[in-house]
Amino acid sequence: MGKWEDNVRRVVPYTPGEQPKKAHMIKLNTNENPYPPAPEAAEVLKSFDASDLRRYPDPAAQDLICGIADFYHVKSEQVFAGVGSDDVLAMIFLTFFNSGRPVLFPDITYSFYDVWAKMLRIPYETVPLDADFRIQSEDYNRPCGGVIFPNPNAPTGELLPLASIEAVIRQNPDVIVVVDEAYIDFGGESALPLIEKYDNLLVVQTFSKSRALAGSRIGYAFGAPKLIRYLNDVKYSFNSYTMDRVTIEVGAAAIKNRAYFEETIKKIVATREWTKEELRKLGFVFGDSKSNFIFAAHPKIPAEELFEALKEADIYVRHFTEPERIRNYLRITIGTDAEMQELISFLKQYGKDRRLC
Amino acid sequence: MGKWEDNVRRVVPYTPGEQPKKAHMIKLNTNENPYPPAPEAAEVLKSFDASDLRRYPDPAAQDLICGIADFYHVKSEQVFAGVGSDDVLAMIFLTFFNSGRPVLFPDITYSFYDVWAKMLRIPYETVPLDADFRIQSEDYNRPCGGVIFPNPNAPTGELLPLASIEAVIRQNPDVIVVVDEAYIDFGGESALPLIEKYDNLLVVQTFSKSRALAGSRIGYAFGAPKLIRYLNDVKYSFNSYTMDRVTIEVGAAAIKNRAYFEETIKKIVATREWTKEELRKLGFVFGDSKSNFIFAAHPKIPAEELFEALKEADIYVRHFTEPERIRNYLRITIGTDAEMQELISFLKQYGKDRRLC
Numbered sequence: 001m002g003k004w005e006d007n008v009r010r011v012v013p014y015t016p017g018e019q020p021k022k023a024h025m026i027k028l029n030t031n032e033n034p035y036p037p038a039p040e041a042a043e044v045l046k047s048f049d050a051s052d053l054r055r056y057p058d059p060a061a062q063d064l065i066c067g068i069a070d071f072y073h074v075k076s077e078q079v080f081a082g083v084g085s086d087d088v089l090a091m092i093f094l095t096f097f098n099s100g101r102p103v104l105f106p107d108i109t110y111s112f113y114d115v116w117a118k119m120l121r122i123p124y125e126t127v128p129l130d131a132d133f134r135i136q137s138e139d140y141n142r143p144c145g146g147v148i149f150p151n152p153n154a155p156t157g158e159l160l161p162l163a164s165i166e167a168v169i170r171q172n173p174d175v176i177v178v179v180d181e182a183y184i185d186f187g188g189e190s191a192l193p194l195i196e197k198y199d200n201l202l203v204v205q206t207f208s209k210s211r212a213l214a215g216s217r218i219g220y221a222f223g224a225p226k227l228i229r230y231l232n233d234v235k236y237s238f239n240s241y242t243m244d245r246v247t248i249e250v251g252a253a254a255i256k257n258r259a260y261f262e263e264t265i266k267k268i269v270a271t272r273e274w275t276k277e278e279l280r281k282l283g284f285v286f287g288d289s290k291s292n293f294i295f296a297a298h299p300k301i302p303a304e305e306l307f308e309a310l311k312e313a314d315i316y317v318r319h320f321t322e323p324e325r326i327r328n329y330l331r332i333t334i335g336t337d338a339e340m341q342e343l344i345s346f347l348k349q350y351g352k353d354r355r356l357c
Numbered sequence: 358m359g360k361w362e363d364n365v366r367r368v369v370p371y372t373p374g375e376q377p378k379k380a381h382m383i384k385l386n387t388n389e390n391p392y393p394p395a396p397e398a399a400e401v402l403k404s405f406d407a408s409d410l411r412r413y414p415d416p417a418a419q420d421l422i423c424g425i426a427d428f429y430h431v432k433s434e435q436v437f438a439g440v441g442s443d444d445v446l447a448m449i450f451l452t453f454f455n456s457g458r459p460v461l462f463p464d465i466t467y468s469f470y471d472v473w474a475k476m477l478r479i480p481y482e483t484v485p486l487d488a489d490f491r492i493q494s495e496d497y498n499r500p501c502g503g504v505i506f507p508n509p510n511a512p513t514g515e516l517l518p519l520a521s522i523e524a525v526i527r528q529n530p531d532v533i534v535v536v537d538e539a540y541i542d543f544g545g546e547s548a549l550p551l552i553e554k555y556d557n558l559l560v561v562q563t564f565s566k567s568r569a570l571a572g573s574r575i576g577y578a579f580g581a582p583k584l585i586r587y588l589n590d591v592k593y594s595f596n597s598y599t600m601d602r603v604t605i606e607v608g609a610a611a612i613k614n615r616a617y618f619e620e621t622i623k624k625i626v627a628t629r630e631w632t633k634e635e636l637r638k639l640g641f642v643f644g645d646s647k648s649n650f651i652f653a654a655h656p657k658i659p660a661e662e663l664f665e666a667l668k669e670a671d672i673y674v675r676h677f678t679e680p681e682r683i684r685n686y687l688r689i690t691i692g693t694d695a696e697m698q699e700l701i702s703f704l705k706q707y708g709k710d711r712r713l714c
Contacts, residue, residue, distance in 0.1 A: 055389050237369055246607075
């Protein structure tokens with residue numbers, strides 16, 4: 001071992017959900033969209049002139065940025081884009097969380113937040129959710145270095161009303177508040193309008209869930225033009241050309257199709273509500289998820305047992321062993337109607353066999 | 358202004374070369390390849406099933422990693438991939454340059470190194486090139502936090518022989534030495550074989566120049582498996598899914614075509630050598646570039662004047678105003694034969710008009 005190992009940044013990385021490569025499986029473990037992206041994505045791929053790939057992409061990704069700005073009726077100066085919302089969030093941590101005070105986020109939340117904080121040596125404190133897995137805005141009313149939470153929260157699916165979000169922003173005028181809206185399109189109210197009112201707010205969204213483009217890696221943030229400029233300065237100090245040519249055009253084309261987007265969401269929400277009913281009949285308990293997943297526990301069947309049984313049947317869901325409080329829950333992504341029917345049939349049979357439900 | 362501005366990471370970002378969007382121009386300013394990528398890239402785009410984009414990509418980008426490993430006859434555990442070599446280099450700075458001692462790099466070099474160091478608050482010192490713009494390995498024989506240099510160097514095109522590189526590595530067993538080989542395929546000898554001998558060496562390459570895929574954003578590093586593991590831990594703590602599905606497949610397919618790769622390079626090298634001859638006849642001075650650009654000065658025509666005159670004629674080259682020593686040089690990318698003939702014709706006429714050459 002060389003002495004160079006003393007100066008390695010040692011980290012415990014985030015563990016993404018399994019990506020099994022089986023031909024026949026029901027994959028409900030990474031909150032992907034069960035439907036294909038808007039047909040415009042396929043058209044871009046088919047018509048893309050590969051010889052253009054010899055040129056660097058537009059470092060400002062203007063086609064994509066303008067597409068996002070148009071869709072959401074904001075100015076392009078209020079939009080930042082990156083390689084998935086993880087890239088956007090990492091850039092936000094790097095750019096804005098530089099005080100000596102701890103950044104605050106929920107104790108049960110997206111498990112990447114503490115990974116970024118540790119990697120970038122940012123102090124942080126987790127704020128416990130209440131007994132119903134809900135964020136209480138008054139818990140974020142104290143000196144801190146920034147605030148970040150997903151809305152709806154992950155992996156619980158619980159939605160925080162806009163009034164509570166505004167309370168968190170008002171309580172923290174001296175730091176940046178980040179609302180991570182990866183799942184907002186499935187029934188939540190976005191904090192986007194608040195960026196006109198508060199210059200310390202960033203709203204982060206992604207093409208990975210509601211727009212069925214997880215494989216393209218497109219995330220974005222909305223904020224006051226000054227915030228976006230600071231973010232871009234850091235981005236251009238890290239990697240000038242983060243978005244490749246194909247992705248920029250795929251994203252720019254796909255976001256134009258509002259009707260397809262709305263229709264896909266409508267289908268997923270309908271399937272989610274049907275799945276909730278069926279799970280309830282089987283005795284599962286869960287909150288009123290407004291995301292594309294359900295976070296459910298069964299009082300009589302340990303989550304780990306069920307997780308393994310499902311896996312055995314080639315049905316993949318997500319099970320978190322930490323923190324302790326969520327160990328008996330499974331996070332089940334909403335798939336197609338057929339996939340969810342198969343899941344429910346399996347669970348019915350499983351309960352019958354064990355005389356549990 | 359909110360108090361939050363006190364905690365913003367303020368940086369002066371790297372300035373990439375201009376990306377003008379003119380239909381008719383000769384673009385010799387960003388070291389792009391004048392030929393299209395291997396035809397396999399187009400085939401991937403044509404046959405790609407867009408509905409696969411709803412799924413996350415393989416976080417390990419195995420198809421691409423294995424393609425690179427196969428081409429270079431190394432193990433996949435010795436390969437790291439990222440969103441262009443800028444992403445790979447940023448990850449290397451973050452992972453390995455964490456001592457209190459300064460990282461060393463040449464005073465005239467890729468202008469992103471000091472940007473990364475400043476952004477990540479890494480101490481650094483620049484080491485002057487000699488009078489002929491050459492790196493002297495003995496100048497890197499002193500306590501430091503790491504060493505990085507491009508080979509061939511940018512923007513000079515000067516190649517450091519392998520024996521000198523090995524001397525730098527031997528002199529610095531306690532820190533990581535990074536050889537940034539963005540331009541190595543155009544006539545240099547890669548330090549790649551040395552990774553078997555030294556566990557403190559990283560060799561970084563890119564698909565952006567010799568493989569004509571700047572628009573796809575693919576960079577990679579070779580090193581001992583332990584180094585690659587440390588890099589991956591940090592990468593997975595920053596963004597698990599950096600490489601999108603299309604890019605992984607485009608890269609994996611394109612690298613298979615060794616004949617096309619070698620043929621393209623042969624053409625560019627022949628054009629470079631022809632351009633050198635012509636520039637010499639016109640009185641330009643320059644080193645023996647082994648890259649896909651020539652870094653040239655004219656004793657009688659100020660570089661800035663020529664840069665503007667060329668731009669006026671829609672011929673884009675690169676002019677660096679800093680550091681002082683290179684202010685009279687232009688970096689001219691090697692284009693097609695026709696493009697270089699047009700450049701030379703322009704320069705001939707320009708000299709004649711001003712009775713300078």
